[in-house]
Amino acid sequence: MNQExxxxxxxxxxxxxxxxxxxxxxxxxxxxYEKIKVPPPTWCPGCRLQRRLAFFNIFNLxxxxxxxxxENPVSIFAPDAPYTVYCPKCWWSDKWSPFxxxxxxxxxxxxxxxFNELLHEVPLLGLNNDLTTNVNSAYNNLSGSLKDCYLLFxxxxxxxxxxxxxxxxxxxxxxxxxxxxxxxxxxxxHSYRNSRCAGLRSRVTNSxxxxxxxxxxxxxxxxxxxxxxxxxxxxxxxxxxxxxxFEEIKKWDLGSYKVYQxxxxxxxxxxxxFPPKPVQDDLSVNYSGSHVFQSKNCKExxxxxxxxxxxxxxxxxxxxxxDCYDVxxxxxxxxxxxxxxxCGENSSDVKFCHGSGINLFDAEYCExxxxxxxxFGCVSARKGEYVILxxxxxxxxxxxxxxxxxxxxDEMPHIDKKGRVYKYGEFFPAEMSPxxxxxxxxxxxxxxxxxxADEGGYGWRVAExxxxxITLKHDALPDHIKDAQAGIxxxxxxxxxxxxxxxxxxxxxxxLRKMNFPLPRECPFCRIQDKFNQWVKNLRxxxxxxxxxxKNFETKYTPEEAPHILCKECYNAEVV
Numbered sequence: 001m002n003q004e005x006x007x008x009x010x011x012x013x014x015x016x017x018x019x020x021x022x023x024x025x026x027x028x029x030x031x032x033y034e035k036i037k038v039p040p041p042t043w044c045p046g047c048r049l050q051r052r053l054a055f056f057n058i059f060n061l062x063x064x065x066x067x068x069x070x071e072n073p074v075s076i077f078a079p080d081a082p083y084t085v086y087c088p089k090c091w092w093s094d095k096w097s098p099f100x101x102x103x104x105x106x107x108x109x110x111x112x113x114x115f116n117e118l119l120h121e122v123p124l125l126g127l128n129n130d131l132t133t134n135v136n137s138a139y140n141n142l143s144g145s146l147k148d149c150y151l152l153f154x155x156x157x158x159x160x161x162x163x164x165x166x167x168x169x170x171x172x173x174x175x176x177x178x179x180x181x182x183x184x185x186x187x188x189x190h191s192y193r194n195s196r197c198a199g200l201r202s203r204v205t206n207s208x209x210x211x212x213x214x215x216x217x218x219x220x221x222x223x224x225x226x227x228x229x230x231x232x233x234x235x236x237x238x239x240x241x242x243x244x245x246f247e248e249i250k251k252w253d254l255g256s257y258k259v260y261q262x263x264x265x266x267x268x269x270x271x272x273x274f275p276p277k278p279v280q281d282d283l284s285v286n287y288s289g290s291h292v293f294q295s296k297n298c299k300e301x302x303x304x305x306x307x308x309x310x311x312x313x314x315x316x317x318x319x320x321x322x323d324c325y326d327v328x329x330x331x332x333x334x335x336x337x338x339x340x341x342x343c344g345e346n347s348s349d350v351k352f353c354h355g356s357g358i359n360l361f362d363a364e365y366c367e368x369x370x371x372x373x374x375x376f377g378c379v380s381a382r383k384g385e386y387v388i389l390x391x392x393x394x395x396x397x398x399x400x401x402x403x404x405x406x407x408x409x410d411e412m413p414h415i416d417k418k419g420r421v422y423k424y425g426e427f428f429p430a431e432m433s434p435x436x437x438x439x440x441x442x443x444x445x446x447x448x449x450x451x452x453a454d455e456g457g458y459g460w461r462v463a464e465x466x467x468x469x470i471t472l473k474h475d476a477l478p479d480h481i482k483d484a485q486a487g488i489x490x491x492x493x494x495x496x497x498x499x500x501x502x503x504x505x506x507x508x509x510x511x512l513r514k515m516n517f518p519l520p521r522e523c524p525f526c527r528i529q530d531k532f533n534q535w536v537k538n539l540r541x542x543x544x545x546x547x548x549x550x551k552n553f554e555t556k557y558t559p560e561e562a563p564h565i566l567c568k569e570c571y572n573a574e575v576v
Contacts, residue, residue: 011024275575376389
């Protein structure tokens, strides 16, 4: 592999094997790679993230018969995807064994070629749902401990809630994402411990009976405001008496779709008058990134809680997290994880894995390995010790064979059509993803056209849109929820954004009536994707200058989004 290297006082400047741009490997990074016994990366951090996320389908669901029980559950795999796919009930059962697919390692062929063959044969988990803890909640993905929930993604411990991403400990909540420990919330994001609220944005906490708040906490009966602390009866940041507040908000009947959208737009424009909280970093020290909480010595981390001595982390909310690099999603008591996607829960020394964890130790190049120790190149290996390509070995045999395989990976690497070389130390080649690029969240973070995806070595899925018999156009829906009759549940509504048909479900209608919010004009998937894309957009660092002291700093807000902005110190002095 020809890779240009330039040493500096702080580390080594490398040329990314993928994008050909320079990136720096710091001295602390080399120390980490040496500790976990891997070679330094040949791809830059951004390209590594894109490659990992291209294996991660969260939102796209299909009707696909289970290859064992032949029933028709929902699956993350398209019907024509050339894999063996089991429904969760069958995959977790004792009706089959992953070790029945064992194969010897072939030193005449590249490792990744052999692994890819195994990936196409061993049963894969069609949907990531915890059957033991989910109750009446089959149509969700990456979920556990749900009751009466529908179309939640990356969600746990929720009840009677629908249509959201990363919803945790929520009850009676609709169309909300990144919401925790809340109830009766609607159309909200990045909020915590709230009740009977709607339209919340950007870290609203411990508030109730409030609408369209941003960067606020401990509020009650507040409307379309920003930067409030311990306030009651505020409308567009103006204080009212109790009586005056309730009289004034009569002007804004949020049960009307027209009014709801009008107020939403007015609130967003009003928020621009106030400097937003520049960074979300509660109880964090020595870090860089955004939305980093209770963490220490972490760099380039986004949406992380309780991490220490780590780098390049994304969406890890369950500590502790220690000594981890390039890990995206899950977490829960992990250490020494490297180049992993959706891995975690009481696991350590896991490298180059996807969808693996739950008491997993010393695993490399595994897909869906859950439990066990000392696994290399395994697929769906539930438990098991000293396993290579799903074949069991003795400890002595394993310890002898794994170093030989790593050496063989260096001597006979996989080379893709772009000439990129995959030796030991690289995550799986992009073309091995079971999903088209446009099916994965890589397409949200790094948008590509079908042509560009193909040139980048990624697959692409041409969607076969299901034909729906649209019985009601979105613009024919009643403007006010009070005019929505029970018959609306029988209608197939044409989505305002994508055109596909969707239905209002009974729990949704009951919620909207109870809370006085209008019927949706977009399908659930468009509503979820809209919030997910808003979240992705905020995972960025933009150079800005404090409007008060002139200090240069980084934030997620563009000048258009926040014309007036303060550094952290000035914000705390002026607002907090």
